[in-house]
């Protein structure tokens with residue numbers, strides 16, 4: 001496992017939001033973190049990154065990163081593309097990438113190889129890109145550094161179906177370069193990309209296993225996620 005989340009609890013205000021979350025992320029795959037709205041997916045990701053205080057343990061690539069500050073965790077090799085993508089709209093694509101440089105030798109060759117559009121649009125203000133292209137910038141930024149895990153939070157939220165295909169392609173390419181932990185509610189996309197799934201419900205893990213197994217069992221998927229697994233419906 002490249003990431004082990006062990007018995008993580010998060011309390012915010014008076015709410016016990018994560019109630020002992022435990023799962024592992026296998027290296028060299030795409031693990032999808034699934035669950036209904038409010039299940040605790042984003043909070044789990046934020047706990048891994050040290051953005052919310054919690055209890056329990058988080059082990060990344062053999063190192064105990066529990067309680068470490070976020071900047072230390074990301075330097076260990078964790079990339080993050082947040083739900084709102086965190087793009088600077090007034091800056092160009094090249095400037096957005098430059099701001100993300102962390103390692104002495106940023107991997108521009110890899111990023112431009114995976115996303116040639118980022119090279120051809122280098123001088124374009126990122127705010128004028130399509131949602132899918134902005135997602136490529138967000139993913140490209142994370143891949144610029146030598147990250148061994150890329151966490152992508154709901155990359156297709158609010159995107160038109162055509163653009164979802166673009167993002168799927170971008171994530172497929174990202175998955176060739178690094179392990180991906182993907183928070184996603186679009187099950188056709190999960191079916192296309194994920195090797196493994198972790199399902200959260202009310203702040204607990206209620207299912208883990210191969211993606212094909214869960215998505216191939218519509219009744220179980222419906223019971224766990226409250227949605228149909230066929231027909232392209234969004235959760």
Ligand SMILES: Nc1ncnc2c1ncn2[C@@H]1O[C@H](COP(=O)(O)OP(=O)(O)OP(=O)(O)O)[C@@H](O)[C@H]1O
Nearest residue numbers: 012013015017035036037038039040041042043044
């Ligand atoms: N800062 C906060 N203060 C209070 N409650 C919070 C806070 N952050 C999250 N929550 C609550 O914790 C629960 C889990 O939220 P979280 O965003 O992790 O869920 P999610 O599975 O990512 O949901 P979604 O799919 O809607 O993004 C929700 O009930 C949410 O309202």
